[in-house]
Amino acid sequence: MLTLLFVVACGEDEEDKELVIMTHDSFDISESVIEEFELANDATVVIQKAGDAGEALVRAILEKGNPSADLLYGVDNTYLGRALEQDIFETYSPDLLDEVPDRFKFDSTNHVIPIDYGYVNLNYDVEFLAEEGISPPGTLEELTNEEWKGRLVVQNPATSSPGLAFLISTIAYFGEDDEYDYIDYWTDLKANDLLVKDGWSDSYYTDFTKYGGDRPLVVSYATSPAAEVFFSEEPLDEPPTGNILIDKATFLQIEGIGVLKGANSEKLAKKFIDFALGKTFQEDFPDKMFVYPVNENAGTPDFFKFAEVPAQPSDISATEIGEKREDWIQAWTEAILR
Known part of the structure; x- marks a missing residue:
């Protein structure tokens, strides 16, 4: 024993x-x-x-x-x-x-x-917008205007974590089955020459104007401007990119x-x-x-x-996300990719 x-x-x-x-x-x-x-x-x-x-x-x-x-x-x-x-x-x-x-x-x-x-939100190229003489959008609705045509790159929510986070933010912001809901919004973005990429790295380092692309707006993180400062070869007093922290539209x-x-x-x-x-x-x-x-x-x-912290991130529970995530992605895919 x-x-x-x-x-x-x-x-x-x-x-x-x-x-x-x-x-x-x-x-x-x-x-x-x-x-x-x-x-x-x-x-x-x-x-x-x-x-x-x-x-x-x-x-x-x-x-x-x-x-x-x-x-x-x-x-x-x-x-x-x-x-x-x-x-x-x-x-x-x-x-x-x-x-x-x-x-x-x-x-x-x-x-x-x-x-x-962390927070997922829109980032913008500070120098590009300054040269164009335009201010960052203050609402999600503005992204469907002519001024922002062909200037936004996002990630596919079926293959990208920030892509899914941004989709969820738009659902919290516009709602479902309303007179104008999130699918209506995404349809308008698509009509405004939206660019969708599979992953964050490709969208940020290939399509974002900061790295030689033609899109001055990209779905990224609230810490991305801080990361730009951290990784810069030369000391920076201000980041070359900025956060767009729209109330109830960050995740x-x-x-x-x-x-x-x-x-x-x-x-x-x-x-x-x-x-x-x-x-x-x-x-x-x-x-x-x-x-x-x-x-x-x-x-x-x-x-x-x-690395600014949004004052009012989107209000949507993990429970609701778990219950509806696949349906949201499928509806988005049908509307935007097909």
Whole structure:
């Protein structure tokens, strides 16, 4: 009996020596931060990148009950409904959740714990608009005017996270089945020479005028102007791009982490969630993933002063997104791409 207990105990110890985190390809944390967790817990952390956020979630669902990872990082409020519906996560309520403002607690059941957030909105090329003598649009409706014909590039919501976020913003802004709803709006955008690309990188670095394209407006992130300053080869006092923060037309994107059911190292996984909510982790990723920390006590780099926070983002719940996302995308595809 003593021998059996010893073997079982050793097995549990071995399980807690390695932590596997499945995440999206954009995940980026300093090695020193990961090493701090490893040293504190006498463990090894393995980062398992699985494509974009949607692809990572699909993999976790396919591995339901027998996951190759212990944690899934990167579930956002556009995919939360699907993740909860598939019942792939354990519940966990970390103490540091008390340091997270309620507006970021997007899962009341605590299957997915918020870690970071950002905003999707329109960006503009400052120099281009100045040379043209025009001001950035103040409403979404203005984008259907002749002045903005052929000047906007967006991403396909079926293949792009910011593309989906912008679509959802227009749904929150214009509504569904109203006299003039979001499909009517997108139809007018299409008639105004809208350009749709599959991904953000192509639209931003190929079609945006800042990088030699012919579109001075692009769907991007509120942190993009700050990123332009950060990556500039020469010091900048002001970013070359700007945010268009139209009330109720920006999208708050919240990303979270959850312990996968059947995880080999469940205890260690929960310790990592505690760590991920702490200041060391929270203050490390803003200049790597260009998102904001959810812990209200965590600071951000100086250049984040150019990463404006919208006063009134769109008001639409993760539950509604989960229920209607596929129908919205299908309706958009029928109206815009066919």
